[in-house]
Amino acid sequence: MNADIISRVRGARPIIHSITNYVTANDCANILLACGASPIMSDDPSEAEDIASLASAVVLNLGTLSERKLDAMMIAGKKANFLSHPVVLDPVGAGASRSRTEAAQKLLANVKFAVIRGNVSEIRALSGEHSASGGVDAASADLGDDALPSRIALAERFASSTGAVAVLSGKTDIVTDGARTCLLHNGNEMMSRVTGTGCQLTSLVAAFAAVSNGDIFEAACTAAAAMGLSGELAAKRLRHDDGSGTYRAYMIDAVYNMTPDILTKGTRYEIRP
């Protein structure tokens, strides 16, 4: 955790190339603008190399995937690797269909990811471990507090085998590079009632990684802390009659108003040896 990364994003305004799904693209662009980054959403193979070259980091998000988008992802990912810019993978729905899982595996085989963020079902599917997929949401058997140790072990194995920092979202967020592991206890259950809060975290991770000076683990922890705390702060503002529609806007508000000081005071996390 390094809360000053927030100031660094606002100072540097890193361009984040996002190849993402059309369900949450608007939220992802708005969360990037809210945190101070500059999004460019583009999914066409014909410009993937140009746009990736312009950007400080690249997000590959597998929601509403198509063959054309996968081509663009391969090109942009390889270009960013060549430029040593961080590439972040969000394997939305991995495990929910054979073709989605295969697409994720093709990307893993061809692109070096700085960070991979998903829920437990998605990470399990990419690990080749069995999971009863609940669509794009995590399978319930994997979600209880009892299963936390097994989720930590999964994330650590996955980080070690891929060489990426793993961000495994859930009630407790797990961030690990295989050696260091951070557990984050912020967040609010309403985050799961708004589409795209996971995609938005992935976008934040990319923005923070873009100004990380090489410590991707620290950047990912800070992004997860900022997102979880924003979810908490948004929930505190809700009044009678408010629900997930208002909450969605309040989450972006909270990221917009986040400061290093607010983050330092509000975040609750532990580093496991």
Added chain:
Amino acid sequence: MNADIISRVRGARPIIHSITNYVTANDCANILLACGASPIMSDDPSEAEDIASLASAVVLNLGTLSERKLDAMMIAGKKANFLSHPVVLDPVGAGASRSRTEAAQKLLANVKFAVIRGNVSEIRALSGEHSASGGVDAASADLGDDALPSRIALAERFASSTGAVAVLSGKTDIVTDGARTCLLHNGNEMMSRVTGTGCQLTSLVAAFAAVSNGDIFEAACTAAAAMGLSGELAAKRLRHDDGSGTYRAYMIDAVYNMTPDILTKGTRYEIRP
């Protein structure tokens, strides 16, 4: 009308496979999450069969249609038919272009729909009856109170000929299976000033149909009642300076906070013999 369906959706969290347009996909996912269902938005033919198999109901929405999406719709619709899962059609913009109308007719010829929800222009276009299309919105000649009997007759003919429950949205919503007809008097005119309230109703219908235990007519009536009442409750919250932007969030809030009790007390409908 069976207000307990709301509790059933929240208990069962049915997965709803949505092949839909990119204009309102976010709203559709959020309304599904707000009512307690679990959306999976995916439009690729390569995974249409897998995703449809995972889901308890399928929505086919013709907005921003493409050949690729239409292929996915055919595959997902047939798979859901095979599994006896309800398939819901939203023929957005039918009548506005020849290719959109033809796509809808191709789907009607190949997929058995549990429910078809549209405005009067769209349903008229699918019935092969003449309509001066007003784009994706209903033609004004068809909209007055005077035209209500002709709209009811249209919906009943359409339900009988297709074998689907017809939901004809308007100032008065009409739900009919050809034999039973329900007129719903909730709603608010601001609903027509926010894009996607029709698409959202279609999504709710699918979620309610997924837990309907076979009474699709009842599920569709309940969904239409819940959406109309949400539109009313959202309008009551508006203060000076609020407009359609705030209203959009309040509608989702109202669905999020909807209970069987609120619905039972607030809904105004009549069943025609």
Added chain:
Amino acid sequence: MNADIISRVRGARPIIHSITNYVTANDCANILLACGASPIMSDDPSEAEDIASLASAVVLNLGTLSERKLDAMMIAGKKANFLSHPVVLDPVGAGASRSRTEAAQKLLANVKFAVIRGNVSEIRALSGEHSASGGVDAASADLGDDALPSRIALAERFASSTGAVAVLSGKTDIVTDGARTCLLHNGNEMMSRVTGTGCQLTSLVAAFAAVSNGDIFEAACTAAAAMGLSGELAAKRLRHDDGSGTYRAYMIDAVYNMTPDILTKGTRYEIRP
């Protein structure tokens, strides 16, 4: 500036065919509904001619471009030209990639545009003048008050060479047909922290041009004034803890509540000889 155009849009409810990106399509549809127009979002070549024929104006927005969309744009643009309906171009990200710039130039060579709206980087790229692109946002060197005269000159040259009214968005919006130039001083810096405010202005321009009775320059000035003032009014409503999420909804609220009277009293502009 002619504030009565607002009433004309509400009376005529012009259909606006929008071929646009999936990041901000929802916002564009909602701003069109808020101002009283009727959006139809469709990007498929198979129906481009039918939909363009139905509409009173066409918007071509280059965000998240694909070859398929570009084909649809060519067809819709030519059809609208044939029908003498205004066509408005938003060259999102021109200059950010070779293929995006080429697509814009292909459209410029084949379609006669009534209005072209972009930021200074985009307009510079289309002018064939050098610009260090900052992705989809304007390059900072071009943004200061000092650079205003050079931005005005750029817009005037661009309008003269293309025959279109140029709308160059920035802290001061510039609207020019090459002969007349209007500088608009409304707006708020938070507009740049919400994705799609530029796309939304482009949509408003198309709605206003659709009822312009031929004075496209006046329509474009009025649309820019309405959007800028909406950005100001939205900012005034913000309270502690509000941010860009809430602001996004408030901007649409302000367009929804805009009247000729509010616009006349609130707008600050000057016409340059």
